Amino acid sequence: MTELDLQDLTSALSLYTSFFIFLVVLTFAAFIILMVILIHNIKSRKNPKNNRQFIEETIAVQEEERRRISQELHDTVSQNIKALLLTQKEVKDHCRDTNLLTELEKIISLEKKNQKELRAIIQNLSVPALASIPFKTVINDLCEQFYAQSKIPCKFFVDPDLSLDTFTTEQKHHILRIIQEALNNTRAHAKTEETSVVIRKISDPQKNSNLIRIMIFDDGLGFDSEKQMAPGNATSHFGMSGMEMRAKLLGGNFSVNSSPDTGTEVQLELPLQ
Ligand SMILES: Nc1ncnc2c1ncn2[C@@H]1O[C@H](COP(=O)(O)OP(=O)(O)OP(=O)(O)O)[C@@H](O)[C@H]1O
Ligand SMILES: [Mg+2]
Helix, strand or coil: CCCCHHHHHHHHHHHHHHHHHHHHHHHHEEEEHHHHHHHHHHHHHHHHCHHHHHHHHHHHHHHHHHHHHHHHHHHHHHHHHHHHHHHHHHHHHHCHHHHHHHHHHHHHHHHHHHHHHHHHHHHHHHCCCCCCCCCCHHHHHHHHHHHHHHHEEEEEEEECCCCCCCCCCHHHHHHHHHHHHHHCCCCCCCCCCCCEEEEEEEEEECCCEEEEEEEEEECCCCCCCCHHCCCCCCCCCHHHHHHHHHHHHHECCCCCCCEEEEEEEEEEEECCC
């Protein structure tokens, strides 16, 4: 073998070695990418909150159950209370004993209170006709209902030039449930004198487009929202996670800011349709 042949052989060998090393690095990189994709898939399957189909199914089951319960309450307990009130009125009309009459009046007034509370529960479970009523009116009615039931004034403000009827019925449904849950939380936990629902158009400088920002806030007791909203915080309370899931389906940003000093603000930002 001549010196020239040896040089050719060495350069061919080094070419093959470089090619081999390149192949090994490529295979290793492909392996790493595959592993990352696999781990991400397993994680998102483990965390069903990120799975769109799971969220849609959970919310659909929840809505169907609410519809069924409100129908059952209307057809059974509500009808029974009506019948009881009629009977009680008849007995009262024929009663001559004044002591008994006073007791009967107490029973009737308690029964009427039950009827009012039951109506409020049924109203809360069902959803108004979103396709035919302007959405601003629907939200305004919700605030008025809230005040009638809780005696907590609910201020409603929406930018006058903002139309909320560009949302689909399904989107309106999710938005309404989020506002409803935030108001229910105010009533149940905040011990506040007043609550507000404010809807504004804001600009998103990053995307050079407009957003709708929906805020529901109170200046009540507040709570540790960072702890409550932390990912993986398993809790038996479903209101917050329900709002988060609906916001995800709407493709919006959802946040809750709360502290004992400032009260609570629930915020939902949606792309303007
Ligand atoms: N506006 C608020 N003011 C004060 N605390 C609040 C407010 N909203 C939520 N919280 C706190 O956050 C917790 C979680 O709220 P979440 O709506 O998830 O559950 P919940 O209202 O207790 O039960 P539910 O499952 O019936 O909604 C509440 O238990 C309460 O401690
Ligand atoms: Mg709640």
